[in-house]
Amino acid sequence: MPSPAEEKLSILENLGGSPAFPVATVTCYPNGVATPGILLLLALLAADPAVVTRVIDGDTIAVRQAGRSVTVRLIGVDTPEMADRHDPAAPPQRFAREASAYARRRLDGQAVRLEYEQRERLDRYGRTLAYVFLADGAFFNRELVREGYARAFTRYPFRFREQFVADEAAARAARRGLWAGVAATGGPVIGNRRSNLYHLPGQRHYDDVAPRNRVYFDSEDAARAAGYAPARR
Numbered sequence: 001m002p003s004p005a006e007e008k009l010s011i012l013e014n015l016g017g018s019p020a021f022p023v024a025t026v027t028c029y030p031n032g033v034a035t036p037g038i039l040l041l042l043a044l045l046a047a048d049p050a051v052v053t054r055v056i057d058g059d060t061i062a063v064r065q066a067g068r069s070v071t072v073r074l075i076g077v078d079t080p081e082m083a084d085r086h087d088p089a090a091p092p093q094r095f096a097r098e099a100s101a102y103a104r105r106r107l108d109g110q111a112v113r114l115e116y117e118q119r120e121r122l123d124r125y126g127r128t129l130a131y132v133f134l135a136d137g138a139f140f141n142r143e144l145v146r147e148g149y150a151r152a153f154t155r156y157p158f159r160f161r162e163q164f165v166a167d168e169a170a171a172r173a174a175r176r177g178l179w180a181g182v183a184a185t186g187g188p189v190i191g192n193r194r195s196n197l198y199h200l201p202g203q204r205h206y207d208d209v210a211p212r213n214r215v216y217f218d219s220e221d222a223a224r225a226a227g228y229a230p231a232r233r
Contacts, residue, residue, distance in 0.1 A: 049113050050070065050113075055100060057082045057096065057103070059073065060074070070128050072128045072132070076161065076164050095149070102147070152168040198224075203231060
């Protein structure tokens, strides 16, 4: 018969732990039984994850965390928009459906870990700004940029800015995702629906156009055909 001493069970060794969900330890006594269901619950509590309940678009999701619903805007990325709040009749932007479908495949119903910047926790719309990590350790924000589903959004500083910019350059050079058909040097033309001007990569205000006002074009000709004029800087 085994000794009645305490037995330490490593929860995530039984469940397939990962860097995203740190290993937690539970003490089981001889008169207590740790069932797989209890172990799973304790693992989730130990990691304090959120569960993705809805993918709104490529860079915005809804999660259930601490018993409440939270809308999360992914930090440092910008995927094409599915809907235009200024023009509800407008079709989704180029590659928006693909980016949303990819996020849905990767995240829908998954337990994730959220990390935050020390500065602002919420954006102007009340959405939580976060980095999203999956249970297998995948860094989803970066994955979007590396696979060509998102651009690096560099209007505001964030800790992975240089890495995301390099990842975008690599995706663009490889013509992955939204960069297919776009020149390997430079980037897309950004139109500002508020000013009706378009900006080219390298111009001073290229990254300053607010996401809600952005319209993307593959070329200057396309921007001009849509009625946009070139910005001076």
